[in-house]
Amino acid sequence: MRSRALVAGCVLLGGVVAIALVSALWTPYDPGDTSGGRLEPPGPEHWLGTDRLGRDLLTQLMIGARVALSIGAGAVALGGALGLLAGLAAGFAVRWLDDVMAVALDVLIAFPTLLLAMLVIAARRGSLLSAVTAIGLAMTAVVARPARQQVKRVLAQDYVTAARTSGTSWPGIVAGHVLPNIWPALAVNLALQLGRAVLAEAGLSYLGLGPPPPNASWGHMLREAQTTVLVAPGDVVAPGLLLVLLVIGANLVADGVREVADPLLRGRW
Amino acid sequence: MRLLEAENLTVRTADGRELLQDVSFRLARGDRLGLIGESGAGKSLTVLAVVGLLPAGMAASGRVLLDGEPILGAPERVLNTVRGRGIAVVFQDPLAALDPLMRVGAQVAEPLRRHRGLRGAAARRAVLEALAEVRLSDPDRIARSYPHEISGGQRQRVAMAMALACEPAFLIADEPTAALDGTVQAEMLALLDRLVTARGMGLLFVGHDLAVVARISHRILVLEGGRAVEEGEVGDVLRAPSHPHTRDLVSAARRLHGALERMLP
Amino acid sequence: MAAYLVRRALLLALSLAVSSVALFVLLRVLPGDPANALLDVGATARQAAAARHELGTDLPLSQQFGGWLRDLARLDLGRSLVSSLPVTSEIAGRLGVTVPLTVLAFLLAALIAVPTGFLIALRRGTWYGTLLAGVSQLGLAVPVFWVGMLLVTVFALRLRWLPAGGFPAEDWAAPAAALTSLLLPVVTIALVMAASLTRYVHSAALDVLDSDYLRTARALGAPLRAALWRHGLRGVAAPVVPILAIELASTFLGAVVVENVFALPGLGSMLVRAFAQHDYPVIQGVLTLSTATVLTIGFVADTAQRLIDPRLRRTAAGTSA
Ligand SMILES: Nc1ncnc2c1ncn2[C@@H]1O[C@H](COP(=O)(O)OP(=O)(O)OP(=O)(O)O)[C@@H](O)[C@H]1O
Ligand SMILES: [Mg+2]
Numbered sequence: 001m002r003s004r005a006l007v008a009g010c011v012l013l014g015g016v017v018a019i020a021l022v023s024a025l026w027t028p029y030d031p032g033d034t035s036g037g038r039l040e041p042p043g044p045e046h047w048l049g050t051d052r053l054g055r056d057l058l059t060q061l062m063i064g065a066r067v068a069l070s071i072g073a074g075a076v077a078l079g080g081a082l083g084l085l086a087g088l089a090a091g092f093a094v095r096w097l098d099d100v101m102a103v104a105l106d107v108l109i110a111f112p113t114l115l116l117a118m119l120v121i122a123a124r125r126g127s128l129l130s131a132v133t134a135i136g137l138a139m140t141a142v143v144a145r146p147a148r149q150q151v152k153r154v155l156a157q158d159y160v161t162a163a164r165t166s167g168t169s170w171p172g173i174v175a176g177h178v179l180p181n182i183w184p185a186l187a188v189n190l191a192l193q194l195g196r197a198v199l200a201e202a203g204l205s206y207l208g209l210g211p212p213p214p215n216a217s218w219g220h221m222l223r224e225a226q227t228t229v230l231v232a233p234g235d236v237v238a239p240g241l242l243l244v245l246l247v248i249g250a251n252l253v254a255d256g257v258r259e260v261a262d263p264l265l266r267g268r269w
Numbered sequence: 270m271r272l273l274e275a276e277n278l279t280v281r282t283a284d285g286r287e288l289l290q291d292v293s294f295r296l297a298r299g300d301r302l303g304l305i306g307e308s309g310a311g312k313s314l315t316v317l318a319v320v321g322l323l324p325a326g327m328a329a330s331g332r333v334l335l336d337g338e339p340i341l342g343a344p345e346r347v348l349n350t351v352r353g354r355g356i357a358v359v360f361q362d363p364l365a366a367l368d369p370l371m372r373v374g375a376q377v378a379e380p381l382r383r384h385r386g387l388r389g390a391a392a393r394r395a396v397l398e399a400l401a402e403v404r405l406s407d408p409d410r411i412a413r414s415y416p417h418e419i420s421g422g423q424r425q426r427v428a429m430a431m432a433l434a435c436e437p438a439f440l441i442a443d444e445p446t447a448a449l450d451g452t453v454q455a456e457m458l459a460l461l462d463r464l465v466t467a468r469g470m471g472l473l474f475v476g477h478d479l480a481v482v483a484r485i486s487h488r489i490l491v492l493e494g495g496r497a498v499e500e501g502e503v504g505d506v507l508r509a510p511s512h513p514h515t516r517d518l519v520s521a522a523r524r525l526h527g528a529l530e531r532m533l534p
Numbered sequence: 535m536a537a538y539l540v541r542r543a544l545l546l547a548l549s550l551a552v553s554s555v556a557l558f559v560l561l562r563v564l565p566g567d568p569a570n571a572l573l574d575v576g577a578t579a580r581q582a583a584a585a586r587h588e589l590g591t592d593l594p595l596s597q598q599f600g601g602w603l604r605d606l607a608r609l610d611l612g613r614s615l616v617s618s619l620p621v622t623s624e625i626a627g628r629l630g631v632t633v634p635l636t637v638l639a640f641l642l643a644a645l646i647a648v649p650t651g652f653l654i655a656l657r658r659g660t661w662y663g664t665l666l667a668g669v670s671q672l673g674l675a676v677p678v679f680w681v682g683m684l685l686v687t688v689f690a691l692r693l694r695w696l697p698a699g700g701f702p703a704e705d706w707a708a709p710a711a712a713l714t715s716l717l718l719p720v721v722t723i724a725l726v727m728a729a730s731l732t733r734y735v736h737s738a739a740l741d742v743l744d745s746d747y748l749r750t751a752r753a754l755g756a757p758l759r760a761a762l763w764r765h766g767l768r769g770v771a772a773p774v775v776p777i778l779a780i781e782l783a784s785t786f787l788g789a790v791v792v793e794n795v796f797a798l799p800g801l802g803s804m805l806v807r808a809f810a811q812h813d814y815p816v817i818q819g820v821l822t823l824s825t826a827t828v829l830t831i832g833f834v835a836d837t838a839q840r841l842i843d844p845r846l847r848r849t850a851a852g853t854s855a
Contacts, residue, residue, distance in 0.1 A: 107549045107556070109780065110828040114787050115805075115821060119560060122809040122817070195675065202677045203791050207806050222680060226795075229687050236687065240680040247675035320753055324744070325658065345757065353755025360753070365746035370768045370843055379764070380754045415844040428750070435754055 006256020009191075012249025016242070020069045023062035031055070031063055031214045039232045051221070051235055052228050060221055061238055067217040068198050068246060071131050075197040078136030080190050083143025088178070090144070091151025092170060098148075105148070108141035114200055121209045128211045131204060135197045142196075146189060150182040184261030188254045195250035202243055218243050270336050270355050270438035271298045273319075273471060277331035278341075280314050280323065280495075289314050289495045291331070298438055301465065301472040303486030303503070305479055305518065310492040312475045313361060316443050319473075320356055321348050354384050357437035361444045361475075363424040367416035373400075373427050374412030380434045399430040404460055422453045429457075433464060439471040446481060458485055479522035483507060491515050535847055538840065546833045553825045554606075558599055561818055562591075589615075611822070612815035614808075621819040624804065630705055631716075631800035632789055638720045640785045643727035644778075650728070651735025652766070655743055667736070673729020678788045682722040682795035689718060699797035719796045723788040731781055734774050742769040772843045779835040783828040 028047070029036075036050040043049070048057040090101040108116075113135070120134035154160055160177050168176070204210045205219030213220070218239035225235035273296045280289035289311045296302045304312050318329040321341065333341035340351050352358075357380075360366045368376060377396045381387045387395050400408035403426040416424060425445060432440060442461065446454040462485055465472045476482040482489060483503050491499040491506070491514065499512040510516045577585075586592045590601065605612065611621035650666055657663030690698035696718050702711040742748055742765065751761040790802030797803070801820055808816035840846045 103545065103549060104552065106832070107553045107825075107829065110549070110783060110832055111553065111821075111825050114790070115824070118805075118809050119817070119821070122812065199675075199677050203679065206677070206679050207791065207794055209806075209809065219677070222683065226683055229683065230691055233687065236680075236683055240677070240684075243677060243680070244672070244675045248671065251671065251674060322749055322753055349755055349757045351755075352753055358750075358753040360746055360750055362746055366750045368747040368751075368765050368769070369845055370772060371765070379751065379756065383755055417845050431750070431754060 003256040003259040005252045005259060009249050009252030009254075009256050012245050013253060016065050016246045016249065017069060019062055020066040023066050027056075027059040027062050029056040029059045031059055031216075033059075039228060039235075041232075042234065048238060049232065049234055051224060051232070057235060057238065060216065061218070061242060063214070064216065064218040064221060064239060065242065065246075067128070067211065067215050068201060068243070071128065071135065071201045071217070072194050072198040072246075072250075074132035075135035075139055075201075076190055076194050078132060079139025079143055079193065079197075080186075082136070082140040084147055084186065086140060086144035087147025087151055088174060090148040091155060091178075101148070105141050105145045109145060113138040113142070113196070114203055117200060117204060118207075118209055121204065128215050131201055131211055134204075135200050138200070139193055139197065142193065143186075143189060147182065147186060150185055151178055154178050154181045184257060188258045188261075191250050191254035191257060195247040195254075198243065198246055198250070272296070272334075272336055273356065273439050273473075274334045275315075275319060275331065276334070278315065278318055278333065279330045280311070280318050281328050281330070283326040283328075287495060288327070289318065289329075292490075292492070292495075292497045293331075294490050294497075294500070296439065296471045296473055298471045299469050301474065301485060301487045303482035303489040304473060304475045304492065305477065305482045305489055306492030308477060310477075311495040312477075312492055313443055314495075315492070316358060316441050316473070316475060319441070320352055320358055353380055353435040354437060356439045356441060357432035357435045358441045359425075359428050359432045359443065359445050361447070363421060363428050364416065366428050367424060369416055371415070372412065373414050373416060373419070377412070377427065377431050377434060380431055384435045395434070399434045400427070402433065402464070403427075403430045404456070405430070422449050422457075425449060425457065426460075429461070433468075436468070437470060439473065440465065441473040441475070443475045444477065445474075447476070447478075454481070461485065479507075479518045483522075491518065535840070538847065539837065542833060542836060546829060549829050550826055553829065554603075554822055555599070557818060557821055557825065558602060559595070561814055562595055562598070606822075611819035614816050615813045616808075616811050616816075621815050624816065625801065625819055625823060628799060628801050628804055631701055631798050632786075632793070632802060635716055635719055635723070635793070635798070635800060636782070636786050636789045638716065639723035639727060639788065640782055642720060642724035643731055643781075643785070646724065646728035647731035647735050648770075651732045651770075652739045652762070654732070654736045655739035658740075670729045670732040670736075673726055674733065676726060678723060678726045679791050679795050681726055682719065682792050685718050685722055686795065699795070701798050715796075715798070719789075719792050719798060722792050722795070723785060726788060727781060727785050730784070731774075731777075734777050735770055738770040738773045739766065741773075742766045745769065768842060772839060775839045775842065776832075776835045779828065779832040782831055783824075786824060786828070 033056065034054040036046050036054040036056060038050065038054050039052050040046055040050045040054075046056050046058070048061070050056055051060065086101065086105075090098050090105075093101065116138040117131075117134035120137065121130050154177055155164075155173075157177075160173065163177065164173060201210060201217060202219035202222070205217045206223045208223065210217055210220055221239045222236060225232065225239075229236045274294070276293050278289060278292040279287060281287050292311075292315055294302060294304075304315060306312050314323070314327075317323045318341070319333050321329075321343070323329060329341055331341065332339055335351060335355050340348065343351075367373070374393070374396050377399055378387075378392045381392050381395045381399070385395070396412055397408045400411055405411050405423060405426050411419060411423060411427065416427075419427070429442075429445065432442075445461065446457050449457060458481065461472075461474075464470075472485070474482060474485050479489075486503055488500065488502055489506055490497055491512065493512075493514045499506065499510065499515045506515060507519060510519050583592070590598060593601075602612075609622055611625070613620055614624060617624070650670065654663050654666045654670070657666075686698050689696050697715050699715075701715050702708045704711070706712050742762075745765075748761055748765055748769075751765060752758060756764070789800065790805060792798075793800045793802035794806055801824070804816065805820045807813070808820070
């Protein structure tokens, strides 16, 4: 049952979660505090230096962790719930309805996540909630498509068919057969989607479509730091690194869950 | 190439488990050795170790010699000349053994080109001959088919045709008949018998059914849990099995096929 | 195959229709009034109504859609609310950046990913197989724009080997300059794309390497390299080709973001500007085009997969499954 990937992934994810939790209680400075000198290098006052408006970099990084995680988790919760529901519905639906949903899912998948998110945000203005909605909605199809296939595979099993014909209600089938069989694949997918959601949010913020300060995310910090990269390279490196660690953490958790669920896949991604 | 020998062949997994322990045998050209044992006894591993194609992570030790030349642990360059021409293998699972994305004819042509230098029309003719030789009716159609379009017995024959196309000195057949039903199985055995005799090949025949193995082999080697527990002439082993495991195999075969009695001289 | 092509083409047409309707409706029902783009701050209600009339957004949705379809048939995507130029010509002017960027990045990514994926599979358990696998894991986790920023910092700002951004005003009339300015963006996207493509190639290559048919070929004397050329590429292509369509869509997406890092005048920067300015005809035009392209490539990829894998097509009897 042991999986090194799972342990490593949990450590990385746990680290970022810890930072985010701490930031809710304490940050070295107030996020709006511009009292520091501009673009100061790391020192005793500002451990990681300041940005070009004189704000403390460490403070911003900590808040960025909170933003990234809340958007990521919120989007996964929304997209996962909707996607699972859609997958179940299509799996149980009559033939023609299932076909229609299959086509719809194909179309939605062909439609890049980020563009869909941009559409929602363009209409609603950047905010935490619209970022969650946008990314979560865009994720729905990506969750629903494999879920539909897995639901159908479970329903095609002889013992499930037997249970259905013997009159077990569909909620009973879902709880008794479908969910227990599809949860590993679903969990793997959702962990991967957490990483994707965080990356998508960073992309949106980098393009200026993310939530505005004080909920500024790492993507937003990178956007701001781009012009001053030669003077303050740390402002570009630090948020990017944290982002990468968080996403690697999510991907490793996905790998770990897959390994634990299916030892044959060990060593594959 | 006259002689294939294995001495103290041992196979270990990456974590050190010994799947095969000190297996030795000698097989001369024109001779036939049956390798028998229950499922999981290590028969297929023996075959893979001899041709140097163990799955990743497994390592073989001991010696395998072809005409006195060591081939176990020999460089790939050497093994590439041994495999096919020296020793050809027909593997256990006939569907998986053929490339699902390639027409049968093209797959049979591959060893013909490699070992006999046949190209173009000559290769095409040789493919049809090779398919006809293993008694496939309508070789033309078979050659144009993809593996999923022909039956299990036909696939087994194609796999056999590919191995024979190399004109090997030694043929190793890993349960070539296990997936087939009774009459087809008997036909395949007769075919194998005829071809091996006609070409004077050495045959290592792997199986788990003593009645089948005994019918085609001169001598047999009994594997149990990765060890060789008994070896001898077919008649001797059947008449007086010395190891308890062999005794079980013999009585199981008796129960299954009353025919075994009739094979005893 | 013919029956399949007809069915798949019908499906493509249906998806194109669904996607264009969906885009149209989405852009209309989402809150936010396109007329605002035409108006100065503090415009009167009368001015707003006039602007809506001019845009046609005061008509019922079905009429708007009918008109839009009619125009689309004539390749008329309307006019930009900001520049007043036809969207079609604005798009056409920018394809010269985005298409080469996407295609070159995609090709480079495939060129990196196929050998790397095979190598990782072949060298599993060795240190550099593990290293390559680790690097490509890393590639899956980096934001493409960050890679762009790092590359710009090193190769443009510090070493000054390449331009930090922009595109020659002469466009492709100055091919050397155009290629030079695309070099860093192409590498940026390709590196990130290669990571995810490597993953698919690696997984497919493992299946081939562990396959009985590869073992059969080798047992009959084919050297590993020859057997891989003959059986491996095909075996990997069958599962990977349909994924390429989705990967190409992500490459385009990478282009959208990366154009903004490098200030390239392509569809991506146009799209981001249009979002910021609520320039709906431009948004709709670009999204319609990109979705249609992705769906069409999906069609091509599915067909290619059937050509590679005979098990997917039924012969003779014509039962197309
Ligand atoms: N890839 C592998 N990894 C680990 N163990 C393996 C592997 N392949 C085979 N084994 C083990 O090696 C032992 C011998 O396997 P082998 O395939 O040689 O059996 P066999 O005698 O050919 O059986 P069968 O009649 O079923 O084909 C078995 O116990 C099996 O569990
Ligand atoms: Mg076996």
